[in-house]
Amino acid sequence: MASPSRRLQTKPVITCLKSVLLIYTFIFWITGVILLAVGIWGKVSLENYFSLLNEKATNVPFVLIGTGTVIILLGTFGCFATCRASAWMLKLYAMFLTLIFLVELVAAIVGFVFRHEIKDSFKNNYEKALKQYNATGDYRSNAVDKIQSTLHCCGATDFRDWKDTNYYIEKGFPKSCCKVEDCSPQRDADKVNNEGCFIKVMTIIESEMGVVAGISFGVACFQLIGIFLAYCLSRAITNNQYEIV
Helix, strand or coil: CCCHHHHHHHHHHHHHHHHHHHHHHHHHHHHHHHHHHHHHHHHHHCHHHHHCCCCCHHHHHHHHHHHHHHHHHHHHHHHHHHHHCCHHHHHHHHHHHHHHHHHHHHHHHHHHHCHHHHHHHHHHHHHHHHHCCCCCCCHHHHHHHHHHHHHCCCCCCEHHHHHHCHHHHHHCECHHHECCCCCCCECCHHHECCECCHHHHHHHHHHHHHHHHHHHHHHHHHHHHHHHHHHHHHHHHHHHCCCCC
16 A cells, blocks of 8 residues: 555646646547537538449548547546546546547558549449439439539540430530530530549549548547556556545
């Protein structure tokens, strides 16, 4: 059992660790809110792009939303554990942080390894969506229209991609290819945008996903600090039999 003098010496250290861990946990909780917001933003803003990748890609925003929610709950638990100065709760908090860090690390590695497949997948699915395009409004056709009208582009590589489609043979270019709003391009190439959508979409995805990857990487690295602080505080409390009166 630790002597009273030893306890008096270590009490300020433990109090300091508690204060720092509380500040960390609050910031960690805020990062959960940010990830949740990024996931919701990605679902709303990038849904058209994800829908033309593959079915699994559409789950990316939900993964971020889920991760953000878990971090918010875990941050709340960490705050409670720190205030209670419970050694076993702090160890559990550190363990959860470690698990989340490992999951994020694996996800980052997988994303980096398969990053080139995103381009090929999008281009192939976009060309497939053009061939199956119809004006009645299935989700792929809606995605094509949204992308073309928003980015002022036409086709995958360029506007000539449409000439191989059944829609073009029957009706000509879709209105989403128009240079000006509400035109009737039919087969008049002068009225449609000449640039293809592939390069423009890849530029947007790379820039937006760069933001998402940067935030996720920052959160993952930030967790290492929390793991260290929670472990140190738990060890100090256990070794010195520290109790809050």
